[in-house]
Amino acid sequence: MSVVVQAQNLRQIYKIRRGMFREPALLQAVGGVSFSIEAGKTLAVVGESGCGKSTLARMVSLIEKPSEGTLMLDGSDAVNTPAQDKRRLRQAVQLVFQNPYGSLNPRKKVGAMLEDPLAINTNLDKAQRVERARAMLAQVGLRPEYANRYPHMFSGGQRQRIAIARALMLKPKLLVADEPVSALDVSIQAQVLNLLSDLQDEFKLAYLFISHDLAVVRHIAHDVLVMYLGHVMEQGPKAEIFERPSHPYTQALLASTPGVGARHVQRIVLKGELPSPLAPPSGCVFSSRCPYAAPRCSAERPEPLPVQGRVVACHFAGQFLESGFPAVASADNAALSG
Ligand SMILES: Nc1ncnc2c1ncn2[C@@H]1O[C@H](COP(=O)(O)OP(=O)(O)O)[C@@H](O)[C@H]1O
Numbered sequence: 001m002s003v004v005v006q007a008q009n010l011r012q013i014y015k016i017r018r019g020m021f022r023e024p025a026l027l028q029a030v031g032g033v034s035f036s037i038e039a040g041k042t043l044a045v046v047g048e049s050g051c052g053k054s055t056l057a058r059m060v061s062l063i064e065k066p067s068e069g070t071l072m073l074d075g076s077d078a079v080n081t082p083a084q085d086k087r088r089l090r091q092a093v094q095l096v097f098q099n100p101y102g103s104l105n106p107r108k109k110v111g112a113m114l115e116d117p118l119a120i121n122t123n124l125d126k127a128q129r130v131e132r133a134r135a136m137l138a139q140v141g142l143r144p145e146y147a148n149r150y151p152h153m154f155s156g157g158q159r160q161r162i163a164i165a166r167a168l169m170l171k172p173k174l175l176v177a178d179e180p181v182s183a184l185d186v187s188i189q190a191q192v193l194n195l196l197s198d199l200q201d202e203f204k205l206a207y208l209f210i211s212h213d214l215a216v217v218r219h220i221a222h223d224v225l226v227m228y229l230g231h232v233m234e235q236g237p238k239a240e241i242f243e244r245p246s247h248p249y250t251q252a253l254l255a256s257t258p259g260v261g262a263r264h265v266q267r268i269v270l271k272g273e274l275p276s277p278l279a280p281p282s283g284c285v286f287s288s289r290c291p292y293a294a295p296r297c298s299a300e301r302p303e304p305l306p307v308q309g310r311v312v313a314c315h316f317a318g319q320f321l322e323s324g325f326p327a328v329a330s331a332d333n334a335a336l337s338g
């Protein structure tokens with residue numbers, strides 16, 4: 001299979017200004033993420049709000065340069081891109097956002113919006129562009145005559161179909177979708193997810209699919225990458241992550257989403273609050289909330305290492321994967337679950 005995108009150790013550090021007389025603070029939004037996605041496959045990135053998902057999306061869709069790391073897209077270096085590859089790479093990756101209304105120009109008819117990328121990047125004449133736009137509307141399950149309507153005339157789900165159509169006009173290899181169904185009703189979510197699956201099969205698209213919702217991820221992912229405070233906690237094939245989650249954070253996420261995951265997984269409830277990314281815990285960034293944290297965990301950052309068919313960043317992953325993590329004092333757990 002062909003690898004469409006390969007990221008190695010992607011890192012994004014933002015400088016936060018703190019007034020005239022103080023040094024800017026450094027906020028590491030993404031701290032060294034690696035993955036690859038093949039044509040026709042979906043890597044889902046999950047984690048709580050603020051863990052760096054959108055920052056990762058912006059780096060992979062070439063909106064922001066990473067502070068460190070390498071990104072190979074469609075066979076070319078996408079960080080230090082040779083001039084002759086720039087245009088091709090910009091077309092190879094497209095982004096779909098959570099809020100389709102914000103990303104669609106309210107003053108433009110849908111047809112014109114779909115034709116624009118063709119006018120700029122191809123030699124197709126007007127009649128051909130109109131035809132392509134109409135064909136793409138049909139492809140995303142909308143009527144071709146909707147080309148003459150404005151975005152406000154559509155429902156949320158239809159608008160997201162239009163945003164997807166626009167993203168596909170230049171035949172990208174990779175679609176980065178940042179919470180693409182999170183603003184939609186659950187019944188509509190499933191329809192849009194099914195559409196994305198169909199389009200993936202048809203065009204052999206690679207997806208970087210970002211969601212905080214494990215129920216959605218289970219629907220669409222082939223592989224899953226679990227992030228916490230900018231770092232990868234666990235990544236691997238969907239079945240491994242959902243059936244045998246081996247990082248305590250993955251287990252906690254699964255436990256907090258009704259109806260997903262393995263029944264035998266410990267219900268663990270996290271203690272405390274999400275730390276500030278400006279002052280992340282030392283050692284393992286998850287250590288301040290981990291029910292199994294030992295002294296070593298706040299002293300030493302665990303490297304992501306391969307353990308039984310997935311990669312886990314936990315000092316105890318290998319030890320506990322077989323036997324399960326030990327039971328947590330239930331009084332503690334109960335007190336924190338409310
Ligand atoms: N442009 C920016 N400048 C400074 N900090 C940012 C910027 N973008 C995001 N952040 C911070 O980086 C962290 C990760 O944000 P984000 O990638 O949006 O997370 P998520 O999409 O998972 O909610 C957050 O702490 C956020 O406040």
Ligand SMILES: [Mg+2]
Pocket residue numbers: 053054055
């Ligand atoms: Mg986000």
